[in-house]
Amino acid sequence: MGSTSRTGARSDGRIPDGDVRASTDADTPDAESWRRRPFGPRFVAPLLMGATLNPVNSSVIATALVAIAASVGVSVSQTAILISCLYLTSAIAQPTAGRLSEEFGPRRVFLVGIVVVFLGGMLGGVATDLRVLVVARVLIGLGTSAGYPSAMLLIRRRATAIGLNVPPSKVLGSLAIAGAVTVAVGPAIGGMLVGWFGWRAAFLVNVPFTILTFAMALAWIAKDSDVIRGRAPREVLARIDAPGIVGFGATMTSLLVFLLSLPDPQWGALALTVVFAAALVRWSLRATNPFLDVRLLASNGALTRTYLRSGLSLLGVYTMLYGLTQWLEAAHGLSAYAAGLALLPMGLLSAVAARLVTNRVSVRTPLIAAAVLLVLGSTAALFLTSSTPVIAVIGVTAVFGIMSGISNLSNQTALYREAPPEKLGTASGLLRTFGYVGSIASATLTGIAFRSHVSDSGLHHVSLILIAIGAVVLLMTVFDRRLKPASDEIPSPRKESIPMPVSSAAPTIVPSRTALLLMDYQGVVLDAIPDAEPVLDHARQALGWARDNEVQVVYVRVAFTPQDFAQVPAHNKAFAAVADNGFLLDGSPETEVHGSLDVHDDDIVVRKTRFGAFSSTDLHGELHAKGVDTLIVAGISTSGVVLSTLRDAADQDYRLFVLADATSDPDPEVHRILIDKVFPHQADILNTGDLKTLCAA
Structure with missing residues (x-):
């Protein structure tokens, strides 16, 4: 599913497991407006x-x-x-x-x-x-x-x-x-x-x-x-x-009556507060x-x-x-x-x-x-x-x-x-x-x-x-x-609490056999992470380094056609809601790469419909045809596209690097654990400032 379209994704691919009985805004007159914003x-x-x-x-x-x-x-x-x-x-x-x-x-x-x-x-x-x-x-x-x-x-x-x-x-x-x-x-x-x-x-x-x-x-x-019809x-x-609401109301009322009576306390109100609270707790536990x-x-x-x-x-x-x-x-x-x-x-x-x-x-x-x-x-x-x-x-x-x-x-x-x-x-x-x-x-x-x-x-x-x-x-x-x-807070991604085998020499790459993967850098995704601008700035720095050193640039984006929506099963927790609401429709503004990341004609841009960059694309074939065996990976979110792509790439024997400061997640603790404890088993962890030392003489 490779493509050279200059469009990008707006999804971090993460949906909670809670109640998702959201109304389908796609049925409203301004459906296209809400999909864009x-x-x-x-x-x-x-x-x-x-x-x-x-x-x-x-x-x-x-x-x-x-x-x-x-x-x-x-x-x-x-x-x-x-x-x-x-x-x-x-x-x-x-x-x-x-x-x-x-x-x-x-x-x-x-x-x-x-x-x-x-x-x-x-x-x-x-x-x-x-x-x-x-x-x-x-x-x-x-x-x-x-x-x-x-x-x-x-x-x-x-x-x-x-x-x-x-x-x-x-x-x-x-x-x-x-x-x-x-x-x-x-x-x-x-x-x-x-x-x-x-x-x-x-x-x-x-x-x-x-x-x-x-x-x-x-x-x-x-x-x-309609969540009411058909219920007795x-x-x-x-x-x-209803009994819990009544008990809570009685407890709060008696408590506040007692507070309002001060400095001449109504001890009866306080006693009722204790009785109502005990009954409420007992009911709530059952x-x-x-x-x-x-x-x-x-x-x-x-x-x-x-x-x-x-x-x-x-x-x-x-x-x-x-x-x-x-x-x-x-x-x-x-x-x-x-x-x-x-x-x-x-x-x-x-x-x-x-x-x-x-x-x-x-x-x-x-x-x-x-x-x-x-x-x-x-x-x-x-x-x-x-x-x-x-x-x-x-x-x-x-x-x-x-x-x-x-x-x-x-x-x-x-x-x-x-x-x-x-x-x-x-x-x-x-x-x-x-x-x-x-x-x-x-x-x-x-x-x-x-x-x-x-x-x-x-x-x-x-x-x-x-x-x-x-x-x-x-x-x-x-x-x-x-x-x-x-x-x-996001600590330094270079700290590693689990001893890992490391090389005594600084790692180097062959630029002609290396690709920089920039994944899911778009509006809604960036809005979902705290303090997104530094992450985006590091991605731009990495892009500039890749251009200067003739490293292949790959953009990965999420976008769906109507046929793709129809193929998302209802039990897919991550993408069912996206498909039901017609969000991220290919060709719409929300599927464009962030404007500060320029796309050149010789860049590879792939469109995916699941988490990983390889899961629903022909990216591996395109990279293999160009002789690429080394990947420098960055994207949002750490626990979504980056995790899935890294695991797939490791299984296909790519040499891997992760740019920690150009990667982020809505949950900072998840980001920290993945960068510190999980990713080092498959990849070297770098910051964008380390890229200048990678190229072989």
Whole structure:
């Protein structure tokens, strides 16, 4: 199946073994558009808007609390229930929405959630007392809870449909960035809305926002496959684990009632929490498909620690967000509008910080940095007083903004790595649940600190508590062995832990009998690996060396004809989804070699339909005809095309070299193990800088 076409592949050939009941976007009007840009603006935009509805509503209301209290005739401390009820609802509804998305389809749940938010916004906009406002906030909490877990599941299924083990880092990063920005910018937006239109604008802002989001999702997100029809109600209830959801809701409600009762604890609520939690654990251990997988949390310590770390970090962020907002208005004398503007840099820096860590392979270093910033920011807040210049207050909020952006993205990335693919919806919702528990605890903390009146001393008491929390998060992160660089960062590929026979002389090659194989360097593949540009740059360096030394250049690409699609069996885990969705159709833009790698007329370009370069091509015959017996191999991914090609080539007695720094994998640990422990049994491991020493004199 050799070819001289200048087209390349867009697949790393890796698909997880989880639930792949993804909708077939090929049936939608914009099928060709999504095939060209599977994670383009049309797919991402409605997900971002839906996922940010919850943080928007969490933070916009911060500057409206004082005005609401005056309007409905209650104290400012009583309005804290408007914060707590949304978080209480969301803490229960987020993982529930995730489970419903897994069972009934993420698009359906996403759209229903948008409608519920619309109703909550309308109700809050016409409310005249605190009770109706609480109902409105509960509706908003229910509806907005659908956004994030269904978005994560839609992203996972889109990645699965096009053959990716993980989606492009920019997609996950955009969710975290959008959430971080809206949490921090919310008070500024809320301050402007309240200052211009009154406190009702904090509710009515949902109306145009939800209308636009609903229209975009309806038009641009492909319909779910029909996973409901034909199921008996009892089967549906069993699959979503209705008793588990009820038990989880009862446990969270009683726990949060206890937290909200502090500093006058309601011990009865705590006792109920213990009883409900014990019953939930017992049920979960017996259930076939438990809503809260206790065994998973017990066995997967890295996932559990991610939940705890995220909850504690958000406790710090929200405590400072709400505490400083109230303090700026009541103690510093700023208007709601001015207080919101003072917090605007916090949101901007949160976005910048999240963007800077988007393409990092390691999550450990960013998480340590976030914990240190939490401690430093809390310490700086100890020195704030009502006479402190506003610019100094902005400096303190900036520290928390940077910390928020880094922490949110890094914890989200850790969750995506650790959560089972088939339970990503529920796991994503549970991550938000821990965040809401932290947020409710923050409302309790500020309520206690400012119980009688908002003062400098109350702010300082809050700061001392946050210093202690930051220290706990720092210790959790530093001593978490699953976050060690060995697991998350790509070490030097030259280190070999298994003794291998080596030649005493530096290896050399005969250029006329050597070929450089550049495999699967294309857009989606490069997007799926962390920090792709250095890998691509090394591939360009290797290409330049090959041109200078008259080494045969071979490009390997993945592309399918309609006949090839028909020949992919349904049980093929790697390529069935690609065939079903008509992805990587030969001649389409997504099958082009990356533009920075130029193809010459005398290069060999082969088209493959499976992992290896030799598996479905006549490449061996073409190389044999040219007298090539030595291969220098590079490509993406290490565990896909490189592994398969290397094994086939070794069995055909080629002399082999692997360019470690021009090769990468979505899973850095897999890359490390293959380069360090597996490939040296068949090949010499080199970096591109070593190529100049290969040519014989």
